[in-house]
Amino acid sequence: MTDIATLEEDTLRQIAQAPDEPALEAVRVAALGKKGAISALLATLGKMSPEERKTEGAKINALKDKATEALAARRAALAESALEARLKAETLDVTLPAATSPLERGRIHPISQVMDELSVIFADMGFAVAEGPDIESDDYNFTRLNFPEGHPAREMQDTFFLSPEAGEKKLLRTHTSPVQVRTMLGQKPPIRVICPGRVYRCDFDQTHTPMFHQVEGLVIDQSTHMGHLKWVLEEFLKSFFEVKGVKLRMRPSFFPFTEPSMEVDVQCRRQGGEIRFGEGEDWMEILGCGMVHPNVLRNCGHDPDVYQGFAFGVGIDRLAMLKYGMSDLRAFFDADTRWLEHYGFRPLDFPTLAGGLSS
Ligand code: 2NL
Numbered sequence: 001m002t003d004i005a006t007l008e009e010d011t012l013r014q015i016a017q018a019p020d021e022p023a024l025e026a027v028r029v030a031a032l033g034k035k036g037a038i039s040a041l042l043a044t045l046g047k048m049s050p051e052e053r054k055t056e057g058a059k060i061n062a063l064k065d066k067a068t069e070a071l072a073a074r075r076a077a078l079a080e081s082a083l084e085a086r087l088k089a090e091t092l093d094v095t096l097p098a099a100t101s102p103l104e105r106g107r108i109h110p111i112s113q114v115m116d117e118l119s120v121i122f123a124d125m126g127f128a129v130a131e132g133p134d135i136e137s138d139d140y141n142f143t144r145l146n147f148p149e150g151h152p153a154r155e156m157q158d159t160f161f162l163s164p165e166a167g168e169k170k171l172l173r174t175h176t177s178p179v180q181v182r183t184m185l186g187q188k189p190p191i192r193v194i195c196p197g198r199v200y201r202c203d204f205d206q207t208h209t210p211m212f213h214q215v216e217g218l219v220i221d222q223s224t225h226m227g228h229l230k231w232v233l234e235e236f237l238k239s240f241f242e243v244k245g246v247k248l249r250m251r252p253s254f255f256p257f258t259e260p261s262m263e264v265d266v267q268c269r270r271q272g273g274e275i276r277f278g279e280g281e282d283w284m285e286i287l288g289c290g291m292v293h294p295n296v297l298r299n300c301g302h303d304p305d306v307y308q309g310f311a312f313g314v315g316i317d318r319l320a321m322l323k324y325g326m327s328d329l330r331a332f333f334d335a336d337t338r339w340l341e342h343y344g345f346r347p348l349d350f351p352t353l354a355g356g357l358s359s
Contacts (some may be wrong), residue, residue, distance in 0.1 A: 003041075004041070004059050004060065004063055007031075007037055007038070007041070007063065008063050008066065008067075011027070011031045011037070011038070011063075011067050011070075012066065012067070012070050014027045014030075014031075015027055015067070015070045015071055015074050016070070016074065018074060018078070020078060021075070021078055021079075024071065024074055024075060024078065027071075028071050031067050032064065032067060032068070032071075038060070038063060038064050038067060041060045041063075042060055042061075042064070044056075045057050045060065103347060103348065104346070104347075104348070106347050107340045107341060107344025107345060107346070107347070108344055108345040108346070108347055109332075109340065109344060110320040110324055110326070110332070110343050110344065110345070111213055111316055111317060111320055111332060113320070113344075113345045113351070113358070114316050114319055114320045114323070115196045115213070115215070115316060116350065116351050117240060117351045117357045117358065118194065118196060118215050118236075118240070118316070118319075119194070119196070120351050120352060120353060120357065121235075121236055121239040121240060121353070121357075122194045122217065122236065124239075124353055125192075125232060125235060125236075126192050127192045127193060127194050127217065128192065128193050128194075129193070129194055129195075129196065130179050130180070130182075130183050130193045130194070130195050131179060131195065131196075131197060132173075132176070132178060132179035132182050132195070132197070133173075134172055134173055134197070134198055134200070135162065135170055135171070135172060135173075136170070136171060136172075136173040136178045137168060137169065137170060137171075137178075138154075138169040138170075138171060140178035140181045140182065141171055141173050141174060141175075141177070141178050142154055143299070144181050144296065144299040144300060145177050145178075145181065145256060145257040145296055145299075146256045146257050146293050146295040146296050146299070147256045147257075148256070151256065153174060157202055158174070158201055158202055158203075159171050159172070159174050159200075159201065159202065160172040160200050160201075160202060160210075172199075172200035173199055173200065174199055174200060174201055175199050175214060175216065175313060176195040176196065176197045176199060176214050176215070176216045176313075177195075177216055177257065177311075177313075179193075179195035179197065179216075180193065180195055180216060180218040180311065181299075181300055183195075183218065184218075184220065184297075184300035184301060184302060185300055185301055189220040189221050189222070189302065189307050189309075190219075190220065190221040191218060191219065191220040191221070191309070192218075192219050193217070193218050194215055194216065194217045194218075195215065195216045195217075195218070196213065196214070196215040196316065197213065197214065197215075198211055198212070198213055199211070199212060199213070199214045200212075206328075206329075206330075207329060208329075209317075209329060209330060209332070209333060211333070212315065212316075212317050212329075213315070213316035213317050214313055214314065214315055214316060215313070215314050215316055216311060216312065216313045216314075217232070217311060217312045217313075218292070218309060218310075218311045219232070219309045219310055219311075220292065220297070220302065220307050220308070220309035221307065221308075221309065222306060222307060222308075223308075224308055224309045224310060225291075225308070225310075226291065226310065228310065229289060229291070229310035229312070230248065230250070232310075232312075233248060233264060233287070233289065233312065234246060234248055237266055237277070237286065238278070239353065239357070240319065240323065240357070241277040241278060241323060242356070242357060242358065243277055243278030243279075244278060245278055246266055246267055246277060246278045247266075247267035248264055248265070248266060248267070249264070249265040249266075249267075249283055250262040250263070250264055250265075251263045251264075251265065253288060253290075255288060255290055256293070257290075257292065257293050257296050257311065258289070258290025258291055258292060258293055258296075258310075258311060259290060259291060259293045259294075260290055260291060261288065261289070261290035262288070262289055262290055263285055263287075263288050264285070264286055264287050264288070264289060264312075265283035265284060265285050265286065266283070266284055266286045267279070267280060267281075267282070267283060268280050268282050268283065268284050269281070269282060270282050274325075275322060277322075284322075286314065286319075287312055287313060287314040287315075288312065288313050289310060289311060289312035289313070290310065290311065290312075291308060291309070291310050292308065292309045292310065292311050297309070317329055317332060320332075323358070324343060324358075326343060345358075
């Protein structure tokens with residue numbers, strides 16, 4: 001019967017060509033739904049003679065089975081290609097780095113890193129860290145440190161003075177020594193402190209910024225001598241530059257707060273714009289130091305006939321530049337996040353002696 005054959009051909013073609021699930025469902029309804037073409041054919045069976053019903057019934061049921069099977073196969077094929085398309089669209093590159101937390105993304109400024117390194121190195125030698133205010137009195141910044149009236153550092157050109165308030169002369173500290181003055185006034189020897197922090201001077205060019213960083217060290221005890229000073233400086237420089245040994249050279253110098261006063265050079269090798277410490281035949285001036293002047297001890301409440309000590313001062317910014325290879329000091333204070341991404345340190349890698357200061 002051509003009717004059935006045509007219907008079969010049409011239905012199977014429509015099933016095979018249904019582009020998606022809703023279209024396939026529409027084909028099913030049109031063929032097998034209550035009012036569908038195949039259902040309508042089945043309904044004609046009741047009016048047929050028993051013989052006719054036997055032959056036609058078999059044909060119509062076979063058509064129904066074929067259509068049902070074809071529907072199921074097409075449905076499965078559609079589902080599979082839909083899944084394939086989704087997988088293709090949602091590809092995930094598992095080799096990409098995992099999303100980083102802000103704790104990982106942030107960077108520690110090289111100055112903070114070097115301050116942390118210094119604290120770790122000196123803590124290992126029994127030093128405490130002391131801090132004090134950036135705004136100081138003329139007394140703590142100069143007078144008690146044996147700076148005579150009229151010393152050039154006390155001039156307007158070199159120091160930032162604040163407008164005088166109730167007669168008291170205030171200034172931005174020009175070194176961290178006033179922190180040591182405060183320590184000596186408040187503590188009995190033995191004293192072992194380092195004082196890292198910001199200091200200020202009227203100076204701005206290629207190698208000077210009006211604010212910079214310094215660490216000073218102070219040891220006061222009854223039998224402290226220059227041998228101790230030299231050992232402490234050697235240990236400090238060796239640890240800081242992460243080398244097996246360093247040679248130091250001390251040259252006589254002058255500071256108002258120490259007597260004798262010395263400038264310290266550290267052994268290095270300069271090659272191709274690079275500087276290596278702990279080797280070579282060159283010398284680089286690295287810090288100033290000396291034995292605490294008796295006047296300073298007296299001014300800070302200690303009898304110079306009983307106590308003596310040594311002190312030193314180092315520029316932190318220059319230490320950072322020498323160790324980590326930055327060439328322009330001013331970039332330190334530009335707050336350029338790209339510079340910090342390059343020169344900064346990972347916040348969770350806190351320096352330790354055991355783990356390596358800068359690894
Ligand atoms: C330098 C020189 C120095 C000190 C700082 C000091 C502090 C007290 C007493 C004695 Cl309270 N001395 N500090 C001593 C010698 C040198 O710094 O060239 N710094 C960059």
